[in-house]
Amino acid sequence: MAVKKKFPCRAAVVACNGTCAASAVSRCKYGCVGCGNCAAVCRFGAVSLNENGVAEVDEEKCIACGMCVRACPQDIIRLHECANYIVVRCANEDKGKEAREACPVSCIGCGICEKTCTAEAIHVIDSHAVIDESLCLSCGMCAVKCPRHAIADLRGILA
Incomplete structure (x- = not known):
């Protein structure tokens, strides 16, 4: 349909x-x-x-x-x-080491995405990244910089 x-x-x-x-x-x-x-x-x-x-x-x-x-x-x-093509593909609220042990691609709350975002659309809340879609420009810099690949571009363009 x-x-x-x-x-x-x-x-x-x-x-x-x-x-x-x-x-x-x-x-x-x-x-x-x-x-x-x-x-x-x-x-x-x-x-x-x-x-x-x-x-x-x-x-x-x-x-x-x-x-x-x-x-x-x-x-x-x-x-x-x-x-908005950029999404956080993780809901893990564990901190650093525990998050790493639970999943090889979990968000560890490092804050690199937050520092990278020029639109101030992404913040680390409860130890994982959260995107405010009303502010996000879909530039994808957070996805590019994420060391764990927990942030994804649904178009598959940015890796």
């Missing part, structure tokens, strides 16, 4: 990088547990589980109804503006 969207549109995004295997016993207690609730409630086929069992959203199919947001037991799915 194709849905015509108006600009700026909204879509869901999962705050979990998806490179580690999802499980209820994962060392990261903040990540996706792979329960599939989000995919089950999505009537548009926009949410699926990747090869690691982690939820992923197809922005082209997503209409931002919020069903997956409400169904997620980990509260790691949120709606974002599609015009």
Whole structure:
């Protein structure tokens, strides 16, 4: 089912990088547990589980109804503006060493992204980066400078 969207549109995004295997016993207690609730409630086929069992959203199919947001037991799915391509793909609130041990791509709250952002749109809150989309210019400098690759460009342009 194709849905015509108006600009700026909204879509869901999962705050979990998806490179580690999802499980209820994962060392990261903040990540996706792979329960599939989000995919089950999505009537548009926009949410699926990747090869690691982690939820992923197809922005082209997503209409931002919020069903997956409400169904997620980990509260790691949120709606974002599609015009903003830069997202934080981590919800880990552990500090430095513990975050590193839990996931190889978790945010460690180092603050490099915050120092890099000329728009002052990103801040470290509860030991992980959070982007204020109303201020973000989508320049991607935070994604480029992030030493852990916890910040991503959904277009796949910046690495």
